[in-house]
Amino acid sequence: MPREGSSGMMNRAARDHADVVAARTPLRRIGRDEDMTGAAIYLASRAGDYVVGETIAVDGGIAYANLTPGPS
DSSP, rough: OOOOTTTTTOOHHHTTTTHHHHTTTTTSSSHHHHHHHHHHHHHGGGGTOOOOOOOOOOOOGGGGSSOOOOOO
């Protein structure tokens, strides 16, 4: 998840409510540029040569988390 200031594409909820979003993410933080960089390096390297047609979720575990709405 790119941060504002790098590419300006940060999710509005993450930007406006960063503490709340981070608290409900398994890694307890908002994604950083380096998180995407690692995935890109993997895919561009020999280690990723045989990876075809896959979706790699670089999301801090949110895809597998049970994120039920908390108290307002």
